[in-house]
Ligand code: SF4
């Protein structure tokens with residue numbers, strides 16, 4: 001494949017990353033593996049001793065795991081926004097970040113469902129989902145929706161990768177034979193002929209259109225796991241759109257963070273420019289406002305009407321002795337902070353936007369926890385139980401270890417994948433993109 | 448025609464039942480012509496049995512070991528339910544004094560550990576000024592059961608006789624049904640259940656719910672295995688005050704063991720209600736309001752062990768203030 005000068009430059013910069021597995025990478029990999037190992041031990045305990053080792057009990061039947069599940073599926077929306085929506089809108093500045101976004105999507109969609117598996121008491125019977133499927137159960141909807149979404153995301157990521165694989169294949173990289181072979185297979189004979197180009201273009205457009213409704217379906221059915229029950233705080237009609245919006249919102253946040261990390265780590269300032277942070281910041285701000293609106297509307301109606309059961313949950317969320325501080329954090333860091341940081345021109349800087357995004361993502365995780373646990377702690381009948389662990393949920397170390405192992409797996413996958421493909425897509429840069437990237441000199445030093 | 452079929456069906460079931468019993472008896476003794484001493488000194492009655500090698504033999508019923516918790520129907524039958532029945536329960540709140548005999552009987556019959564109750568007695572207080580009352584609560588076997596709707600594998604199901612049962616050999620333990628049941632009815636086996644080994648080895652049936660299995664859900668099952676034998680559920684039998692009336696809505700009769708009354712008359716006369724009717728779950732358990740109560744509510748509190756007292760302290764101590 002012929003590279004133009006611009007593509008060459010981008011490629012040369014990223015070449016060492018895929019050629020060598022450096023010391024630092026080894027260090028991180030081992031670190032992640034250690035965490036995953038701890039999680040593996042926790043999982044072993046959970047399987048051997050039963051779910052007793054978790055903090056879940058008959059009232060709070062779901063805990064950290066489900067929060068993590070929603071969280072990871074949520075951040076997987078990074079790809080849906082960037083590749084899907086921005087692709088269709090033909091937003092040019094998206095090109096350097098599509099790979100990161102798509103990778104987040106695929107990896108998070110792998111890790112999310114692992115967390116729901118951790119919730120299941122009989123993993124040995126998982127095949128029952130296919131042997132005796134019942135279509136009216138929201139869990140079946142989830143299996144179908146997430147399965148399709150994952151497949152779609154993988155195809156989408158791959159479509160954008162074919163051209164790059166062909167570049168790696170032809171670039172005479174200093175890499176082992178198997179890796180050469182891998183590139184050759186993955187490039188499926190792409191030579192850049194007009195017909196090949198056209199096919200990829202059509203498929204990508206098609207996938208971009210498909211991925212958006214898919215993404216909406218996934219988080220809607222996910223929210224309906226809660227919305228379909230008769231529980232206070234869950235049985236809400238806005239849960240579908242509320243969850244979808246929150247998901248895109250957190251996805252954008254994670255994308256900003258990933259961009260910042262990569263820009264720093266691989267000194268990609270000239271490709272991941274301030275403009276990217278600011279534009280994504282704007283998107284984050286708008287989504288934050290929408291998410292804030294949903295939050296306000298949801299809790300205002302519950303609080304105002306003050307039905308007995310809703311009131312109980314609201315009381316838990318507003319009471320500083322219970323979940324009050326967490327609820328405050330979830331709303332300040334999750335709504336107000338990101339909006340302000342982007343809205344005020346003075347703070348609209350990559351580092352600050354990234355910081356706000358970081359807190360926002362954290363706050364959204366807390367929010368998921370606050371959606372699940374307080375409701376389950378407020379059953380309609382009085383608990384009248386003297387076993388404290390049945391009354392109040394406390395996550396055990398097993399659950400935390402597995403949560404951290406999930407995060408470590410996310411990073412591990414990311415690290416490994418970035419050793420196979422360039423984080424900045426090369427083939428996407430035609431001559432015409434040259435203009436959109438500022439020269440290195442006039443860039444504000446941020447890293 | 449229908450009658451005949453029913454009779455045929457019944458005799459076939461009876462035959463299968465005794466056959467199963469015999470299998471147990473023979474596996475225990477080694478052969479059919481065993482030397483077990485007759486258990487009960489009843490008048491000997493010959494019964495036809497199926498031997499382990501498939502032959503039909505006649506045996507003196509006195510030689511049979513009666514085995515409780517036998518899975519006497521096939522899995523399919525256990526899913527369909529008892530034809531023609533529509534089980535219903537009426538709980539008379541005016542008679543309950545939290546004697547907890549029902550809880551004990553249920554725990555014993557189902558080999559439940561002490562603190563994992565299928566049937567619980569709550570202390571309810573509907574409004575701030577309202578009088579507290581004891582409220583026994585088991586599964587309501589809802590006619591529009593939210594738990595059944597959400598099960599992804601049909602492990603929890605609704606039968607034609609009204610019962611909602613769980614097949615713990617199919618349940619994947621997703622706990623969705625627990626989140627969906629608005630009445631906190633279901634319990635989960637968070638660890639390997641502690642049950643006697645001979646019980647553990649029994650053949651499982653959704654009708655008996657025995658043996659319990661780790662990682663699966665369970666709950667009150669209205670004891671259909673006992674209904675098949677013409678017996679009442681243990682909670683109904685055990686209650687000293689006749690709180691529970693159990694019966695068949697189709698026959699329009701319910702009984703608490705002492706008296707048998709018309710179901711429709713009872714719920715009309717006593718203004719029965721269903722708990723949280725507004726949820727639309729259509730429970731099959733009716734409550735008779737706690738009016739003209741036979742016992743003061745304290746009677747169920749004073750003699751409780753400390754641990755149980757703790758459950759209700761927040762209401763009882765508040766009241767005496
Ligand atoms: S009381 Fe709960 S477990 Fe029983 S049938 Fe109704 S919803 Fe299901």
Ligand code: SF4
Nearest residue numbers: 598618619621622624
């Ligand atoms: S826990 Fe078992 S019975 Fe309940 S919904 Fe899941 S599979 Fe069905």
